Structure formats: structure tokens, C-alpha cells
Amino acid sequence: MEYENLGQEDFDAIVTGELTHTSLQLEDELNGIITDYFIENNNKLNTFKSLLLYRDGLTFQDKMEIVLGMIHL
Secondary structure: OOHHHOOHHHHHHHHHHHHHHHHHHHHHHHHHHHHHHHOOOHHHHHHHHHHHHOOOOOOHHHHHHHHHHHOOO
16 A cells, blocks of 8 residues: 555544554454463353453453463463
8 A cells, every 4th residue: 555645534544444453453362362271162162252351341451461471371
């Protein structure tokens, strides 16, 4: 993409979209790391995700801290 040829409004919209997409990909990777560690039984995987990982109060930052804490385990 040639960002130089975009107006400020279009540039902001595209960059914001790209950053949002990347952030969602990173959060999905964190979710995968957490579930792979805690869940051995795939029958409980969706329940674990819906009750813990996808709740409004658990932020991206919280998930990063969980994964950083898991490194020592």
C-alpha cells in the first residue's frame, strides 16, 4: 500500500484498521497459549474460553501478564 498518496483521513482509517487487526491476532495467540496450558480436555475448551478468556473484564494486558507469569512454570 502506498501510504504517501492517501489523505490524512484515509491514512488514519487504514492504519487504525491494520493495528486493530494485528491486535486481535496477537490476542488470539495469547488465548491459544493460555488454553493450551490449562486445558487438556477439549470438551471443556469452549467453556473455559467463554467463562474466562472472553469475559469483558479480562483485558489484553491481563492476558499478556498471565502468559508472562506462565513462562516460569
